[in-house]
Amino acid sequence: MPINLNPEAAAEWDKYLEANTIEEQIMHLERFLGVVVKHKGVENHLRMAKGKLKKLKAQRAKLKLQQAKTRSGERWLVPKGEDAQIVIIGTVNSGRSSILNALSKSEAAKIGTYPFTTVRPEVGSITAAGARLQLVELPAIVDGSAQGEMSGKLVLAGIRNGDCVVIVLDLSKDPVDQLKLILKELKTGKIRLNTKKPNVTIEKVGSGSIQVFNSHFFQGEGKEAIIDILRAKGYTNVIVRFYDSTSVDQFLDALDSTITYLPAIIVASKGDSEGSKMNYEELKKFLEDSNLQMQVLPTSAARKEGIDGLEEVIFSQLGKIRIYTRNANGEVAERPILLDQGAIVEEAIEILSKKMLKFFRFARIWGKSAKFDGEKVGLERELLDGDVIQVFA
Ligand SMILES: Nc1nc2c(ncn2[C@@H]2O[C@H](COP(=O)(O)OP(=O)(O)OP(=O)(O)O)[C@@H](O)[C@H]2O)c(=O)[nH]1
Ligand SMILES: [Mg+2]
Incomplete structure (x- = not known):
């Protein structure tokens, strides 16, 4: 310490x-x-x-x-077997299975011209510079999914189980309609996409009534409003601390520990179909107008366009970095260890071996965070994606 x-x-x-x-x-x-x-x-x-x-x-x-x-007894949720789980969602027939197959270079998922071909999760896997990503196509989202329509509760639970969401929008139809429907269901299902978790801590205490620190960060009507909200939600003894500018909605979210926050991107599918260019432009305009921060990648699974490199974009959403270890013979491991962005040398070694951490002398690093190849560093050095590390203990 x-x-x-x-x-x-x-x-x-x-x-x-x-x-x-x-x-x-x-x-x-x-x-x-x-x-x-x-x-x-x-x-x-x-x-x-x-x-x-x-x-x-x-x-x-x-x-x-x-x-x-x-x-x-239902094994509907796919247990995480890889470095991260990517859930592929969309409305019916949007092209999810085709994207899954194109990405994972397999024919595993059944593609149908009829709706609701996928009724249980389909699983595939890909690698992004050695990091293994598990892809899970979930059954279609429909109007009412959040209320349980078409196994909706299971679909939403499947999304919460993921580390990143890929929303497939069909460009041969109105993609804005599809997106609105999906966002509506997810919102009801308490899933927030590309939204930072509010920087507020809520600590229940035995006594002492309601205490609020840094209430100037609250964008609502002052401290009284905060206390009103807390009382209405049934809090009597609680310490609330704000660390960042927080809106009323964000504060309400912060009080709900059942909300899931996930990164997401949009994969626009069927870019080869008639009218797809116009639909794509409309989708982009909608995102801009509604201030939705979501990357859109146009693809065509039929023509295998926009598929290469998609795994890197997906990986970049995870907030993780890949660190490759180098052994005494100078060989670099093919499979990286995954750490949170901003991780330091100590965290990498902690994963490798706790014993090594105890007898740590120094490390050498190669890559973006090294001032020069093989730079000698201590435990506190911050690492960057793609770095190679050799530990001397
Ligand atoms: N033109 C064109 N059609 C596509 C493309 N990708 C998928 N489709 C067609 O769209 C239909 C649905 O494709 P799927 O991949 O099964 O879509 P899905 O979202 O998995 O469908 P469900 O699981 O039934 O909800 C099929 O008829 C596909 O042939 C594409 O890139 N271009
Ligand atoms: Mg499908």
């Missing part, structure tokens, strides 16, 4: 280290992040804590999933 932590934060960090359950670890990490006084000297520590919190939450979700599975 760095000695430059404020005592409140240090105490929470110690409790986190001593915690026995995932729930407790999450609680103390969240509290730690809530009380830590931020300054340059704790930046990397903070980033590490955030990374750990994210992993613990993922672990908790996975556990819940497994429990849910054994209860119902």
Whole structure:
């Protein structure tokens, strides 16, 4: 533990280290992040804590999933078997199976001229510079999916289980209609795309009524409004801390721990069909006008256009970096380890071997973050996508 932590934060960090359950670890990490006084000297520590919190939450979700599975006996959700899971969604007949097959260079998913060809998840896999991505095509989203129409609840659960969403929009029909429908269902299903999780912490306490810190970040009608919202939601004893500018909607989202935040891109399909150019332009205009930050990639699975390189765009959405290890013989591993963007040398070694971390002397790095090939660095150096690392312990 760095000695430059404020005592409140240090105490929470110690409790986190001593915690026995995932729930407790999450609680103390969240509290730690809530009380830590931020300054340059704790930046990397903070980033590490955030990374750990994210992993613990993922672990908790996975556990819940497994429990849910054994209860119902249905193996509808695809367990994560690769570095990341990419879910391919869209309205009926939009071309999802064709995109899945084109990307994974297989004929595995059935393509039908009739609607609802895909009624259960179809799985494929691809690599992006060594990182393995699992592709899961989910059954079509329909009007009412969020209410359970056409296995809608399972489709939405499948999306929440993913790490990134690929929305397939059919350019032979009105893509704006399709997108509006999908966004509506996802919103009802408590899934937010390309939206940053609100930077607010909400800590329930035993007593002390409602305390609000940094309320100037709240864009609503002042501190009273915050308290009104909290009371209306049934909070009596709670500490709320704002760290960033937060709208009323964002604050409401922050109070709901069941909301899932995911990155997303649009793959516009059937770019070879009649009218597709015009539809594509309209889609782009709609995105611009509605201020939706979502990348659109036009493709044609039929002509195999726009498919090459798609895996790199998908990978870049994950917020991960690929780090390749180099052994004593100078051989570089084909398969990278995946770390969160902003990760430091210490986090890479932690994944490789905890023992190595204990006996760490220095590391050498090659790539974007190295000032020169084989630069000698310590544990605190930040890594960038594609870096090669050799550890000396
Ligand atoms: N012209 C053209 N047609 C395509 C393209 N991709 C798919 N299609 C056609 O669109 C129809 C649906 O394709 P699928 O890939 O099965 O679409 P889907 O979204 O998986 O469909 P469901 O699973 O039934 O919802 C089929 O008739 C395909 O031949 C394309 O790039 N160009
Ligand atoms: Mg299909």
